[in-house]
Ligand SMILES: Nc1ncnc2c1ncn2[C@@H]1O[C@H](COP(=O)(O)OP(=O)(O)O)[C@@H](O)[C@H]1O
């Protein structure tokens with residue numbers, strides 16, 4: 191277990207010392223949030239016409255957007271460790287399979303947690319109501335982070351260091367697009383809406399915004415979908431990582 | 438005591454419909470305290486032999502043991518006795534030189550205090566103490582390789598694998614690393630791969646010449662020269678590794 195903690199500490203340093211993490215993990219999602227809110231505020235009364243970007247709803251979108259970038263961190267870290275033989279060196283050490291899984295997870299989750307907390311603090315500054323709903327919303331946001339980290343582990347385990355990060359950023363953009371943070375899926379409806387709701391991203395967005403709104407009747411479906419996806423993808427990620435590395 | 442023993446070890450890679458027999462029925466033993474060279478051209482199978490010996494990949498058949506511990510059946514016992522410097526310099530790029538050394542030391546079970554002391558000593562021995570705070574990813578090729586070798590040795594392994602430790606080093610850095618490897622020989626068994634003849638001769642007690650996944654010849658430098666009928670090691674190498682036609686010109 192202590193080996194896992196030593197490894198987690200290294201992973202945290204590796205991520206925090208890379209400028210990419212700060213740009214994509216914090217500056218970009220928070221920046222987009224602030225820009226949208228400033229625009230909405232400047233529209234004044236007209237803002238009622240764009241409920242999409244009201245602070246309660248848009249917080250859900252930015253949580254998804256930020257969490258999606260965590261998959262990039264995981265993919266960067268793991269594909270880099272594989273290609274630079276750093277992982278080979280560790281695999282020749284007495285570290286056990288669980289040490290890698292726990293080490294990578296503990297290395298990324300605190301960063302995910304910090305990102306979520308900062309996102310919500312900024313949202314509160316822009317008028318998100320501080321209610322009891324915020325706490326479960328934060329917890330659900332962390333769940334979404336786990337989902338995206340697992341997706342990143344898959345990309346990082348299977349693909350070489352050159353293609354894992356770019357392909358993962360495509361996933362980030364697609365996830366954000368299909369989540370419904372930019373346009374109202376209900377209004378589009380039809381096959382596209384159904385397609386988006388087969389994937390977990392739109393449910394993730396719904397999960398956060400319904401939770402923040404205290405609309406509990408609508409929370410359970412997205413919660414179940416996101417939870418099932420998270421567990422399934424995490425299991426696949428662990429299996430693929432172990433298969434690729436023989437850890 | 439035998440430090441390393443391979444018996445009847447083979448490995449075939451399958452990629453895109455083709456299959457490559459990287460290591461083919463290889464057997465040899467390295468005695469405790471011995472320095473042993475795997476000498477061969479690119480693609481001869483040296484790195485694959487090392488990867489199997491360090492438990493990174495499993496052999497298709499055959500048996501490998503490290504100080505009596507089977508690398509497949511008792512991987513943890515075997516791994517804890519071994520240090521490895523992979524062919525590609527394997528360092529954590531965002532960690533400093535000192536942090537890399539401390540990290541490896543702690544992964545092998547040292548506490549924070551012991552790791553700090555070991556890292557400081559290793560940096561002195563390798564002559565990289567003045568770079569302690571530099572990010573490993575920013576080091577020159579030579580320094581990075583020295584750090585990589587240091588990371589293989591900081592855990593005081595009883596058996597050290599150095600896969601092409603001097604690849605890409607300039608003459609001065611290479612000689613400096615040689616001097617250090619000679620130091621290491623006093624306390625550990627060493628298996629190193631190289632395609633520099635003079636390196637194998639200068640550093641190792643015995644040399645195995647690998648070609649096409651097989652051990653083409655094995656012995657001391659003198660024995661290999663005698664067996665080949667050549668009058669110098671370079672010719673002996675070419676003859677024994679099956680590239681003899683070049684010699685006759
Ligand atoms: N993971 C792999 N997949 C497919 N082929 C491989 C793999 N690793 C090595 N090989 C092939 O096996 C042969 C031996 O490689 P290697 O052991 O790296 O040789 P050396 O270290 O002596 O240069 C080469 O032909 C190489 O292309």
Ligand SMILES: [Mg+2]
Pocket residue numbers: 483484485524600601
């Ligand atoms: Mg090699």
